[in-house]
Amino acid sequence: MSGSHPMRKPTQGPKAQTQLRTLERLEAACRTRGRRLTRQRRAVLRALLAEGGALTAYELHERLRVADGRSTPAGVYRALEFWMTAGAVHRLESTRSFILCEHPESPHPGQLLICHECGQVVETEDKGVAAAANRLGERLGFVLDRHPVELTGVCRPCRAQGRAAEPGRRPAT
Amino acid sequence: MSGSHPMRKPTQGPKAQTQLRTLERLEAACRTRGRRLTRQRRAVLRALLAEGGALTAYELHERLRVADGRSTPAGVYRALEFWMTAGAVHRLESTRSFILCEHPESPHPGQLLICHECGQVVETEDKGVAAAANRLGERLGFVLDRHPVELTGVCRPCRAQGRAAEPGRRPAT
DNA sequence: CGCAAAATGATATATTGTATCAATCAGTGT
DNA sequence: ACACTGATTGATACAATATATCATTTTGCG
Ligand SMILES: [Zn+2]
Ligand SMILES: [Zn+2]
Ligand SMILES: [Zn+2]
Ligand SMILES: [Zn+2]
Numbered sequence A, B: 001m002s003g004s005h006p007m008r009k010p011t012q013g014p015k016a017q018t019q020l021r022t023l024e025r026l027e028a029a030c031r032t033r034g035r036r037l038t039r040q041r042r043a044v045l046r047a048l049l050a051e052g053g054a055l056t057a058y059e060l061h062e063r064l065r066v067a068d069g070r071s072t073p074a075g076v077y078r079a080l081e082f083w084m085t086a087g088a089v090h091r092l093e094s095t096r097s098f099i100l101c102e103h104p105e106s107p108h109p110g111q112l113l114i115c116h117e118c119g120q121v122v123e124t125e126d127k128g129v130a131a132a133a134n135r136l137g138e139r140l141g142f143v144l145d146r147h148p149v150e151l152t153g154v155c156r157p158c159r160a161q162g163r164a165a166e167p168g169r170r171p172a173t
Numbered sequence C: 001c002g003c004a005a006a007a008t009g010a011t012a013t014a015t016t017g018t019a020t021c022a023a024t025c026a027g028t029g030t
Numbered sequence D: 001a002c003a004c005t006g007a008t009t010g011a012t013a014c015a016a017t018a019t020a021t022c023a024t025t026t027t028g029c030g
Helices: A014-031 A039-051 A057-067 A073-085 A127-140 A156-160 B014-031 B039-051 B057-067 B073-085 B127-140 B156-160
Strands: A089-092 A097-100 A111-115 A121-124 A149-154 B089-092 B097-100 B111-115 B121-124 B149-154
Touching: A039 A057, A039 A073, A039 A097, A057 A073, A057 A097, A073 A089, A089 A111, A111 B127, A121 B127, A127 B111, A127 B121, A127 B127, A127 B149, A149 B127, A149 B149, B039 B057, B039 B073, B039 B097, B057 B073, B057 B097, B073 B089, B089 B111
Parallel strands: A111 A149, B111 B149
Antiparallel strands: A089 A097, A111 A121, B089 B097, B111 B121
């Protein structure tokens, strides 16, 4: 993930501040509900926050191993599973990576816009997309779940920098 | 894929007929354009057609190996890559599997509705979802590519059969 | 035919994700 | 503080998914 996209800047802007508060809230909520807030789980959450973007399980493992040699892939996956169940982390299927949820306060059918040039991810809660998807589901007899919808494309900065050839699939020419 | 979802019936209805014609058209188109239509590529396409649903690369490899012991995972992945570039096959990121495109005649930003109980996949070209996604992309500076959007949920038959507990994520209770 | 480009076969390896089970830890009641 | 109980971890092995490399074969073409 981060290795293959060296362009992403790990800014610590107001978004990170908001996430930090959210994180503390999440951790607290966790404790008071019988779920256990452990060293490893906390470490995974904080590593994702520090990164400010998506990381693969093994990238997380590498980072955690620096501070605590006992980290294992299995442990990282277990922690990720825990946080996904809690709604605090999303899995990006298209890049096999994981990212902090930006609105963990409330359940939400969201969208994840992913730039396949720089790896940037933006999370939204667009009513239009959600409604259209639900209508489509109804029409076809599907009850959609609330996993965020992944939309891939090219972000503005990447287009400006000339990366991003033709968006979309090449026609079979 | 098929192993984990024994409920899917491999119907050979009118859809399969349509796909067969499409397949022949695709194969012919391929030949006349300098792209080579080879034994292995044809075998992959026909295996997907015979299945009538999604298969993982290794499931394809197993099927191909029966008829031709020389099939390798690498070869299967190469053939899949070829057909995806040609727009004839879609990759389902959420299940790491591959499926024939149901409308390969024309390029399309489509949707793939995936039942996570039975593995059924329905491909659509819903204007509403496409438009909403594009509007969202514009608003955020993203030019979306044309990979189909994956929507997961539970299909009607599966809901009727009592499978499909609560759709969506459990709130962090 | 004889060449060059495309594709394959064979093999090795990288990446991503789970299973198992004994040891440890966190919360609970005494 | 102490022991009890179930959740969690550490350690290890392994399964599943995907790509890299390169010599050989096939294909299209002059
Ligand atoms: Zn979210
Ligand atoms: Zn970008
Ligand atoms: Zn399609
Ligand atoms: Zn179903």
